[in-house]
Amino acid sequence: MGEQAAYRVNKSDEQWREELSPQEYSVLRGAGTERPFTGEYTDTETEGVYSCRACGAELFRSTTKFHSHCGWPSFYAPSADDNVELISDRSMGMVRTEVRCATCGSHLGHVFEGEGYGTPTDQRYCINSVSLRLEPSAQQ
Template identity: 55%
Template sequence: MKVIKSEQQWRELLSPESYQVTRQKGTERAFTGEYWDHFQPGIYTCVACGTPLFASDTKFDAGCGWPSYFEPLNPQNVREETDTSHGMVRTEVLCNVCDAHLGHVFPDGPPPTGLRYCINSLSLRFDPAE
């Protein structure tokens, strides 16, 4: 089920920093996010709607300064779109439930997928394993 809110509702729900990343397609600075070097077992969910996005056992240290995963928890929970901003062509990753900008996916990750989902910490909330 899609989560749709007004811009005012998103502003009230999210911190100014998370709003800038998730609703305005911003990017946090490398090595500054809460989860770039976080490896506790659990699930990373969408900060805007709570949809489960990535499992900690798919997280790896890509050395890029952002949380990186080799696959989403459920492929139906994320959507990919072509991003031609900043003079380059990249693949943007969005929450498929609330359309939050999460980050980008690149074809330079580890096996088994060869993908690197490079995600902003400000797009995520962490739910530790029991």
């Protein structure tokens, strides 16, 4: 997954395997995808901050989360543009844009544009729940 020197958090494949569950490792480090409508954050409306499950870096805020009914949590923007890395993905016979954590290079999901959801950015960051950890706001 990317060149290790490019990320602030660098761990060996063995270290990632020790720290992550098999499903987390498959998605975060192997660019896998969890089955649609099975993730813990797909429909949650809890206010808070979504961080990378692998390294803890902030990625998204609940204020940009919306219901896209696609089977995965959807956000219209990251909490800061430099929190995520966008990479051209030509796998599976199509061209998509992969979203990775800019801190550790872990796979999060994909971003799509122009789908008509009426969000401020006209983007849908389609993110695997297993790639995220939600820290609820203090008001909860």
